Amino acid sequence: GSRSTGVRGAAGLKKLDQAVSAAHTFFVANPQHLQMREDIEKYRRMSGVKSDNFRDLEATPHWEAYESGVQHYDADQYPQAVARLEESLTEALSALEECRALCEGPWEDEDEEEEMQPGLYEAVAGTHYIQVLKCRQQCVLEIATKPGRISATEDFIPSHLDLLQFAYDQVGNQALAAECAASYLLFYPTDEPMLEKMKQYRTQLGEDTDVTARESIQHYVQRSLMEKKLIYYAVEHLGGTFNDPDLWTPDEVIPENLKEKHSLLMPICTCFSTGPLPFEGIAVTMDSRRMNGTQRVVFDRVLTESECKDLLRLTKVRPGSCRRSYGYRARRSPHTPHERFEGLTVLKAVQLAQNGDVDWRDAKLLLQASEKSRKIIESYFTPGKKLHFSFTHLVFPVFWRVSSVPATWEQEGRMDLSHPVHADNCLLDPEGQECWREPPAYVYRDYSGILYLNDDFQGGGLFFTEMDTVTVTAEVHPKCGRLVAFSSGKENPHGVWAVSRGRRCAIALWYTHSQEHAEQVKNRAGETDSSTSKLDRIPPKEWPTSRRQKPGSDRTQHPKELRARDEL
Structure with a gap:
């Protein structure tokens, strides 16, 4: 009796191994298949399933x-x-x-004539x-x-x-x-x-x-x-x-x-014309045609390696003191149980610099990088038509401690999406193949951008889909100085793969043609033109090796309508 039970158990394990391998093989070829993504996660949690079972048979x-x-x-x-x-x-x-x-x-050659001409x-x-x-x-x-x-x-x-x-x-x-x-x-x-x-x-x-x-x-x-x-x-x-x-x-x-x-x-066939770039040395790595869509582009060399390293220092500021003082609040991601997001606006960076928590030069570089990106996107997509800042956010995810898993930067095997497929200025309806431009969507946003600061992580790539949200049309792999920009409407549904190792750090950028909404966001979020003069007035100082001065105690938070969505 015990022997037959053991044989049945072995047969069951063999079938399970085959099922896991088949599922993994299908998922590798169809990474956008959300149901299979969930099935893979279930297999990973099952007893008797080992990492070696996840074999790609093809x-x-x-x-x-x-x-x-x-x-x-x-x-x-x-x-x-x-x-x-x-x-x-x-x-x-x-x-x-x-x-x-x-x-x-x-x-x-279908057009070839029967008799060849000389x-x-x-x-x-x-x-x-x-x-x-x-x-x-x-x-x-x-x-x-x-x-x-x-x-x-x-x-x-x-x-x-x-x-x-x-x-x-x-x-x-x-x-x-x-x-x-x-x-x-x-x-x-x-x-x-x-x-x-x-x-x-x-x-x-x-x-x-x-x-x-x-x-x-x-x-x-x-x-x-x-x-x-x-x-x-x-x-x-x-x-x-x-x-x-x-x-x-x-x-x-x-x-x-x-x-x-x-x-x-330059695209061979496109529904819009693009303008010249305002800075030398910047390369258009992929345009709309190569990305199988419309009004989407990837620029490289927007930042140097040195500038990326300087901006990354802003992601290492003590989050506790920042949260207490400036509403620098780590938000649990609504898309995945594994991550929370910490972020920093230009105004917050200025306030931190004034109180000695960050180097004033890094805060100024954040403003300069944001403005440089705005000029590039404006020149490329809307030459002659002003683009205003809607919201700018230096964002970097950190991971929650999940059950007994230690809170490290490694979460091998994560199959969830960091950001599900969505559009930036309308509510996506995949079944109806429509995108409703109405609140609570940020209907005034016209263009979106992501300026990446690093690539020392696994996963975390941006991808575009059809309106069905499952047919992937293009992918963008992050790297230092890479700027991906696209129009914010239904023509560009996009999402982000989960980060399984390390941290993806980037500057999230949204733009609007609406002067009214630009002023509203700038005044409340502090991203006004006066930010430049504020930064220029901050004197360089010798940072002490001991604990820096703690900032004040006032709390400031963005109004709800100004909160940056988790939509890199």
Whole structure:
């Protein structure tokens, strides 16, 4: 009797294992499926279910190895990280070759005439060859896109080398660390931190030691650059377009008359016109066309790494004293039981600076970053039409202690959304395929933006959907200095994936064309033009190493209608 019970129990566990694997496989390919998301969470809470049961039965080898390698890397398990990341890089390059091979074949042209005109064969052959090259170039996006995701992981191949360089350094293998650094510099030859590491390796290994990049990476970069040159030459002289998939493409490869188009990535077909950007060095990484929507865009290099670090200091201010003094209140997220959000407006930052809780320069930088973002969004979306601040909020989530789980920055396996799908100025009705622009929605908001300050966390990406709130159309991965902006209406439903490790810190920005609502919000929230003069009057001071002066005791809170929603 006991033996038969054990057999039935084993059979039951086997079926449970199969069910978990099947559910996980479906969810990986359909991450927007909310019912399956809930089922996965239930499985995680069941006794007898282990982390190994969550297998992707359709996982590609390089992605499986990559995610395993990154997990070991984040856990400071560098020997295991090296092994898995090397495996991932090898498999990724192999998958790239398979994809490139599929680009070759006969060219089918529905408009081709039965009898070829003189010289037409050569023209068709040339056009076909360029199409093959473009297809090959796009293969890097194919292998860099995780199954079930819309957007590719940026710098997928270079990121392997960056991680491997550090991991090899940590295990004491400076020779291979130097090799990975040299390989990475083929993509970004002016990267200062990596150049500094190369100097250190040469000193450690000896100046006479020959440090060269990997042959496989040299071949990859040289071949890619050759193809890019041919494609750009064809686009310049024969017309057409080319969406370069790589961020590392050198400027000298792009013809002068195509550089502006390349940097701005202007949409081919769109219902609105965009204006020039008011600052140099800012790149439009994705426009509406590439994000499969309308009036949405991603800018990079809005802030420098140094500016991001300075602003992040504002997120480390003592929250207790801030809450007591300025209504700097941690709010429990209505969307997930795991997080609460702390935030800081420009006025609060000024008040904290005046009382010695934060550096006045950091408070001023918050204002400058917000104003810079406003000018960029205004120039791009509404050139000639004034955009006013509706609300600005430096927001950073912290996690609640959940049952017996320790309150750390790690919550592996979280499947909930940090912010469910919504629109910013109307009430979304997925079933009716409508969005009602009426209170309690912030109906006066016209444009929204998020300026990211960091990327040292897992999850937390922004995604856009169709009106049904489940069909994902685009994803944006946070990084320092990245600004995502979009119109606030029903054309841009969006949500945010949960953060499973670390903290996502960003400046949330909302804008309005309404002068009336701009004045109302500015006067009550303190985000007036006089903020600049307030900041300029705060003298720099030597901050004591001991406990800083506590601010006063008055309490100020925003009126209910001015509260920033949890809608990054």
